[in-house]
Amino acid sequence: MAAISATLEATAGKATSEACMLIVFIGPPGAGKGTQAKRLLGYLGIGHLSTGDLLREAKAAGTPLGKLAAQYMDHGRLVPDSLVLDLVDQKLRESQFNKGCLFDGFPRTLAQGCSLDASLAKRGTPLTLALELRADEEEVVNRMLRRAAEEGRADDTPQTIAHRFEVYHQQTEPLLDYYRFKGILSVIDAMGTPDEVFERIKIAVEKRRAK
Numbered sequence: 001m002a003a004i005s006a007t008l009e010a011t012a013g014k015a016t017s018e019a020c021m022l023i024v025f026i027g028p029p030g031a032g033k034g035t036q037a038k039r040l041l042g043y044l045g046i047g048h049l050s051t052g053d054l055l056r057e058a059k060a061a062g063t064p065l066g067k068l069a070a071q072y073m074d075h076g077r078l079v080p081d082s083l084v085l086d087l088v089d090q091k092l093r094e095s096q097f098n099k100g101c102l103f104d105g106f107p108r109t110l111a112q113g114c115s116l117d118a119s120l121a122k123r124g125t126p127l128t129l130a131l132e133l134r135a136d137e138e139e140v141v142n143r144m145l146r147r148a149a150e151e152g153r154a155d156d157t158p159q160t161i162a163h164r165f166e167v168y169h170q171q172t173e174p175l176l177d178y179y180r181f182k183g184i185l186s187v188i189d190a191m192g193t194p195d196e197v198f199e200r201i202k203i204a205v206e207k208r209r210a211k
């Protein structure tokens with residue numbers, strides 16, 4: 001946590017002098033966070049920080065952190081906050097985040113959300129928007145089972161998917177009230193084609209920009 005603050009403080013001058021968009025994507029597994037992130041990044045030209053991607057890269061590279069993370073991910077559990085926060089800190093050192101960041105799949109617990117807010121408060125650039133991607137459980141389970149058939153991702157088995165939903169309801173959903181209370185939550189209907197969902201996201205982003 002202290003390390004994240006130091007990193008963000010180091011880039012504070014640059015970030016505060018420009019319109020800095022800091023957006024969080026929250027949604028159940030398979031809601032399309034990664035899919036929509038790619039589209040939104042092209043639209044806004046800000047940096048992308050996906051903790052899921054970072055953890056999968058660490059796992060594929062066989063780093064000590066990756067090996068440890070795999071023990072949680074492969075069973076549909078959240079990787080411990082301390083590991084995730086260290087990873088985020090390292091990534092945020094990159095200059096691609098000076099103009100803003102799309103946090104994809106992070107934060108996923110209230111503790112992660114509070115750590116992020118404390119860091120952002122120090123550099124005077126609070127989160128701009130939290131986007132909740134809301135989709136029917138049956139639909140997203142089918143999406144992940146299709147992905148399992150196409151990509152063979154280790155955590156896309158029916159049993160693990162069920163556990164990831166439990167974890168989402170218990171540990172991640174409380175963040176929605178947290179952001180609602182702060183007045184920055186926007187709920188996006190994530191049913192429909194990726195293009196339809198993206199149109200809704202663009203409207204929410206532009207509404208926020210206009211404020």
Ligand code: B4P
Pocket residue numbers: 027028029030031032033034035036051052053055072073074076077078079080084104105106107108112143144146147155164190191192193194195197
């Ligand atoms: P993530 O990588 O964040 O993945 P996800 O929740 O499974 O998927 P996402 O919502 O991004 O769905 P996607 O676009 O891929 O997390 C994986 C694991 O990493 C976690 O379970 C946890 O163990 C660990 N982890 C990550 N972040 C963490 C953190 N902060 N703290 C602790 N642990 C953490 O879409 C899914 C599929 O649907 C794709 O195949 C896509 O092509 C398809 N699809 C998407 N939108 C569609 C649409 N509109 N219509 C039809 N198909 C669609």
